Amino acid sequence: MTAEAARATIRCRADGEQEKRPVEPCLLTLGGAGAGPLQRPFDAAVVMPTILRPSVVDALRSVLAQRDVERVQILLGLDRPGDLAPVRALEPELPSGWLLQALWPGYSTSVRHGGLSPARDGGVLRCVLSHLAHSPHVAYLDDDNWWQAEHLRALLDAVRDADWAYSYRWFVHPDTRRPVCVDQWESVGVGRGIFRERFGGFVDPNCLMIDKRRCAAALARWNEPLEGDPKAMSADRNVFNELLSLLGAPSGRPTTFYVLDPTDGMHPFRLERMGPAWDQAGRAES
Secondary structure (H helix, E strand, O other), rough: OOHHHHHHHHHOOOHHHHHOOOOOOEEEEEEOOOOOOOOOOOOEEEEEEEEEOOOHHHHHHHHOOOOOOOEEEEEEEOOOOOOHHHOOOOOOOOOOOOOEEEEEEOOOEHHHHHHOOOOOOOOOOOHHHHHHHOOOOOOOOOOOEOOOOOOOHHHHHHOOOOOOEEEEEEEEOOOOOOOEEEOOOOOOEEOOOOOHHHHHHEEOOHHHHEEEEOHHHHHHHHHHOOOOOOOOOOOOHHHHHHHHOOOOEEEEEEEEEEOOOOOOOHHHHHHHOHHHHHHHHHHOOO
């Protein structure tokens, strides 16, 4: 590391104003105590692209709460500079043997924020961090969603005899962050659901775990949204298309919580299927 790069890292990790806007490239590393030699692969890696919304803290806490997984590497990729103080504050909660690394390369890779990658939901971060992950088993989580505590363990069990694995998911009301119902229509696996005819099925990235040694061809597809997609946030469909030729296994459990976006084009369909459960989940608790 050059002296200039070292200074950038120090600025990113130090307390104070520099941390709040890490414009210069930085790598924030937390934890690692009890992990043993870092050259030893982790049991699982979690890739999380983020623009550092406040919800990233809850998302990370759901990862830190995972049970029955000895060593986990969390790779947080920043798509724009932001306040890293809330991430640093989680260091006391890191289980022994776990590692959290937050990477800001000094620029966004997404066209959304001035970068070159057409994927507007994180640029090349999912692809690059998947390659960087020091575990064969890589799971993905967006910074506004979260997992149940047995999510990683269930996926690791499912992927043992497969190339990739997936959980099912809960739909979550965005106002109250209360679960509405289990998604029975969209992210339900290969050859099932409303995307069966067009895409051969579908699995939401938040539900996905891949063995990257067996699914290497899928990684580059994180950078490629569907042609003609005006939002350019559909690379997950191309990833799923690559996975169709490989063996996927369900965990059989809804361990992902997916926060719904009322501006999503699928929202009217979802409202119809969810019925009164949507209104019930949206009511403030008395």
